[in-house]
Structure formats: structure tokens, C-alpha cells
Amino acid sequence: MEKTKLTILVSVIITLIAAVLVFNIIIMTNGFNAPAASIIGSVDVKADTVEVYGQGRISAAPDVAYLTLGVENLSIDPKKAQEDNSAKMENLINALKNAGIDNADIQTSSYEVYPRNRYSELEGFTVTNLVTVTLKDVGKASEIIKTAYDAGANYFRNISFDILDRKQLYMQALDMANGRALEKAEKLAANMDRRLAGVVSLSEGNSGGNTPYYIQFSNYDYAAAAPALSDGGIISSGELEITAIVYIVYRLN
Secondary structure: OHHHHHHHHHHHHHHHHHHHHHHHHHHHHHOOOOOOOOOOOEEEOOOOEEEEEEEEEEEEOOOEEEEEEEEEEEEOOHHHHHHHHHHHHHHHHHHHHHOOOOHHHEEEEEEEEEEEEEOOEEEEEEEEEEEEEEEOOHHHHHHHHHHHHHOOOOEEEEEEEEOOOHHHHHHHHHHHHHHHHHHHHHHHHHHOOOOEEEEEEEEEOOOOOOOOOOOOOOOOOHHHHHHHHHHOOOOOOOOEEEEEEEEEEEEEO
16 A cells, blocks of 8 residues: 555656646747736837837916906896897907907807796896907906906806917927937847837827827816906916827837
């Protein structure tokens, strides 16, 4: 019995040794496929390429603001509601023009007439007429809001900032992204005692959605500033961030 157990144990050990030898032979013959590295900053030794990611980012002060404001009023007679609204809007637009806003920079963005009910009974008809004002001097935003308020505006919906020549700044950010991608590729190649031999492919992209020329935002809190609209409120335009991203594959020699 003891001899039989010993024979079985020796057979198991021989089988395990044989399996290990076969596995090593397979690895030496075919190579071992390790998990792929990150697509950003990876080297493919077999293809003799290096793939890198580059980002360029520029911050700049906005040079144009867009204000959306207007008049909202209520009357039991829908015709009178519209007539009253038209008179108030005419006064508002004239005030904006007198403040230096060109007619081409005042555009109707919304006009609505709808019934307003209170506890299932008709309270009247509401007319809302809004215009978007293009302000090419962002420093006058508070002044224009005060002017509009004094002229009868009682509806202030939005303010946003932009850069008129954002394309030029984006191109600068794109150059920066290309430069950073090249710098990373050269570093990765040098770590392997290799050199770059040219570009295999290049693509433009971002972390999500279409590549934007800019990010538009406003840090004006209307809820907090509403009581002070008669003084124009406090407007802070901040800066806009322009980002460009590239993915480049270089050939190695």
C-alpha cells in the first residue's frame, strides 16, 4: 500500500514538472501578450511607434457680453396687454440706443402671450418680450442693466461672455498642444534609446463632445443681485478658458 501511494505521488510531481516545462516553451516560442498600456503616452515596440496626448490651454478676458432682458406685464384684456408691452419695449429700446447700443446689437429673442390662471380662474394675459443685447464693452454691463431697469425693464434672464476672435486663441492653444505632445513623445523615445522618425497619424479631440473654441460661463448671481438691479448689480466677467487637445502617433527609428 505504501509503495502504491509513493508511486502515485511521484507520477503527480512528474506531471506538474512537465506542465511547467511546456508552458515555458510556449512563452519562449510565441511571446507573452501583456495587457495594453494606456493610450495616452504608450509605446508599441512591435509597431515601432509611440502614441501621445497633448493639451493646450489659454485663459483670456472676454471682450463681448450678451444680456437678455425685457418687459413682462399682465392685463385682463390680451390686446391691451400687448399694446402696453409694445409701449414699454419701445421706451426700453430707445433708452438702450441712447446709451450707445447700436440697433444691430439689439435683437428680439423671445415674445410670448399666454393666459395666467389663479385657482382655475383667469387672472389675465401675460405678455413677455425679451431682447438680447450684444455689448462690445463688457465693462458697461452694470451700466446697461441699470439703464434698462430705469427704462422699465422688469425681466432679466441671462448674461454670458465671449471672445470675438476666439478662433485665433484656439489656434494658439492648438500649437501649445502639439508642442506638449512632441515633448512627451521625445521623452518616451529617449527612455528606450530611440528617436522619432515622423508622424504616423494625428487627430484632434477632447474629453467629451465637440471640440469647443471656448467655454462660455457667467458668475453673475441674479438671485442674489435682484434687489440691487436698480443700481446695475455687480457684474464679474472673469476669464474664459480655451482648450485644444491632440492625439499623435510617432514612428520610432
